[in-house]
Amino acid sequence: MSLLIKNIKELLQVRESHISVVKGKDMRVLPSIKNAYLLIEHDTIVDYGSMDDIQNLEADKIIDASGKIVLPTWCDSHTHIVYAGNREQEFVDRINGLSYEDIANRGGGILNSAEKLQNTTEEDLYQQSAKRLKNVIKLGTGAIEIKSGYGLTLEAELKMLRVIKRLKKEFPVKVRATLLAAHAVPKAYKNNKTAFVDLVVNKMIPEVANEKLANYIDVFCEKGYFDLEDTERILKTGREHGLIPKIHVNQFNAFGGVGMGVKYQALSVDHLEQMDQEDIEVLKNSDTMPVALPSCSYFLSIPYTPGRQLIDAGLPLALATDYNPGSTPSGNMNFVVSTACIKMKMTPEEAINAATINGAYAMGISNMYGSITKGKKANLIITKEIPSYAFMPYAFGENHIEQVIINGLIY
Ligand SMILES: N=CN[C@@H](CCC(=O)O)C(=O)O
Numbered sequence: 001m002s003l004l005i006k007n008i009k010e011l012l013q014v015r016e017s018h019i020s021v022v023k024g025k026d027m028r029v030l031p032s033i034k035n036a037y038l039l040i041e042h043d044t045i046v047d048y049g050s051m052d053d054i055q056n057l058e059a060d061k062i063i064d065a066s067g068k069i070v071l072p073t074w075c076d077s078h079t080h081i082v083y084a085g086n087r088e089q090e091f092v093d094r095i096n097g098l099s100y101e102d103i104a105n106r107g108g109g110i111l112n113s114a115e116k117l118q119n120t121t122e123e124d125l126y127q128q129s130a131k132r133l134k135n136v137i138k139l140g141t142g143a144i145e146i147k148s149g150y151g152l153t154l155e156a157e158l159k160m161l162r163v164i165k166r167l168k169k170e171f172p173v174k175v176r177a178t179l180l181a182a183h184a185v186p187k188a189y190k191n192n193k194t195a196f197v198d199l200v201v202n203k204m205i206p207e208v209a210n211e212k213l214a215n216y217i218d219v220f221c222e223k224g225y226f227d228l229e230d231t232e233r234i235l236k237t238g239r240e241h242g243l244i245p246k247i248h249v250n251q252f253n254a255f256g257g258v259g260m261g262v263k264y265q266a267l268s269v270d271h272l273e274q275m276d277q278e279d280i281e282v283l284k285n286s287d288t289m290p291v292a293l294p295s296c297s298y299f300l301s302i303p304y305t306p307g308r309q310l311i312d313a314g315l316p317l318a319l320a321t322d323y324n325p326g327s328t329p330s331g332n333m334n335f336v337v338s339t340a341c342i343k344m345k346m347t348p349e350e351a352i353n354a355a356t357i358n359g360a361y362a363m364g365i366s367n368m369y370g371s372i373t374k375g376k377k378a379n380l381i382i383t384k385e386i387p388s389y390a391f392m393p394y395a396f397g398e399n400h401i402e403q404v405i406i407n408g409l410i411y
């Protein structure tokens with residue numbers, strides 16, 4: 001099966017295969033070909049170029065993309081889409097004056113979702129999660145990381161990870177799984193957090209690694225959740241079991257979590273709404289990707305990650321949704337890209353780089369996803385007819401996507 005897309009107004013993010021990440025000033029550059037064609041065979045990009053140079057290419061199917069822009073699908077490197085029910089009452093409580101912290105301290109927040117999930121069957125959890133995944137693919141996401149973390153018991157965490165495994169099997173998009181057992185201290189361990197970390201380290205990590213249910217290890221390193229010592233124990237044990245760290249840090253407080261992530265060669269450090277100079281310096285000497293989650297800042301009315309400062313310091317940056325029931329009930333990467341431009345002062349080129357190639361890097365898959373490159377998976381967004389690519393983040397809140405192609409097939 002072959003597919004030829006021709007008369008593409010502009011083909012974005014065209015990269016040589018050795019580019020796996022873009023940093024600093026290079027993020028301002030988004031290589032493209034105007035008036036382009038793209039040829040797909042089966043699930044792979046095999047050729048592309050200017051329409052002026054098109055040979056007599058044969059294909060089983062031809063799409064005329066006149067007036068439309070084609071780009072790689074979004075790579076969403078941070079989500080929690082496997083959850084049960086919703087938390088709109090907490091949303092209303094926050095409108096009425098409670099903070100995210102107040103709600104968590106009253107036993108709401110993550111513990112509320114954990115209770116719901118523990119009382120939901122695996123089949124129901126799968127159906128709820130599959131619906132969310134289907135929706136975000138239609139919004140242009142072609143690769144996604146999904147975390148556990150609403151289980152908080154071995155049994156419920158395994159249930160979440162089995163659901164992620166099933167999503168991976170049933171859907172054509174690339175799925176990466178993360179064990180986030182240390183997402184909150186469960187009620188039963190309220191006065192004995194160390195015993196819960198013991199459980200994570202001695203039972204949950206070995207069992208999950210043994211069953212090969214996760215690629216990554218995560219921890220919510222934050223005041224009132226898990227401190228540096230807990231984080232270190234969890235990352236160290238995760239690494240020993242072959243799980244690569246990707247952690248929640250600096251959402252509300254900066255106290256060295258970024259350095260701890262870098263010490264254990266985290267693939268990414270995510271959130272970073274609160275950053276100090278030391279965090280920036282430590283990232284400069286690492287291969288760790290900083291990940292910003294602007295929809296979370298928007299929804300909770302907390303500061304945005306200082307993306308401008310990070311990029312101006314020569315660092316790379318990735319953008320992800322953080323889709324979850326508490327802080328970001330949205331998996332729309334188009335909104336993330338717009339919000340990064342509007343609120344974080346990122347240029348459209350920087351935001352698109354952050355949401356494609358750098359997002360792929362933050363999932364360890366940039367060899368196969370995140371750019372238009374021969375040999376990579378044919379995961380593409382075809383826009384509606386729009387004046388330019390900057391129009392996508394500019395005209396925010398509108399759906400500019402006409403078609404999504406996953407593994408060479410129209411989704
Ligand atoms: N900050 C920690 N975890 C999630 C939110 C969890 C929740 O409120 O359910 C996040 O990344 O924002």
Ligand SMILES: [Zn+2]
Pocket residue numbers: 078079080248322324
């Ligand atoms: Zn998160």
